[in-house]
Amino acid sequence: MKEELESLVGMMVERGILLEEAMTEFEKKFIKRVLDHARGNQCRAAKTLGIHRNTLSRKISEYHLDRNGRRR
Numbered sequence: 001m002k003e004e005l006e007s008l009v010g011m012m013v014e015r016g017i018l019l020e021e022a023m024t025e026f027e028k029k030f031i032k033r034v035l036d037h038a039r040g041n042q043c044r045a046a047k048t049l050g051i052h053r054n055t056l057s058r059k060i061s062e063y064h065l066d067r068n069g070r071r072r
Helices: 002-014 019-037 042-049 053-062
Strands: none
Touching (some): 019 042, 019 053
């Protein structure tokens, strides 16, 4: 996995993707995956993510996700 991450980071640097954009995309995809794994249960997803449920709710709105992690 470490090698895959290195390769991905290398491609992002070559394409000029800014750190903030990369972090935002990673966070959005990570949240989507955890919500899917939790079958939309925001309390369980927040616990898995290590964040408060209100923070998760705010991020769901910010990234325009539905409760199951899909884009609205």
